[in-house]
Amino acid sequence: MLPKGCKLFFLNNNLTNHEFFNIHSHFLAFGLVLVATSLESLN
DSSP states (O other): OOOHHHHHHHHHOOOOHHHHHHHHHHHHHHHHHHHHHHHHHHO
């Protein structure tokens, strides 16, 4: 399931600042989860 911003981007190929921020925050959250899990596995 794609985030709403991604869907709008692929359909319209027209990215607003708000949509870009939505997609960026999704990637940011995913990266934070990856870092947290890797740190936990090290400990």
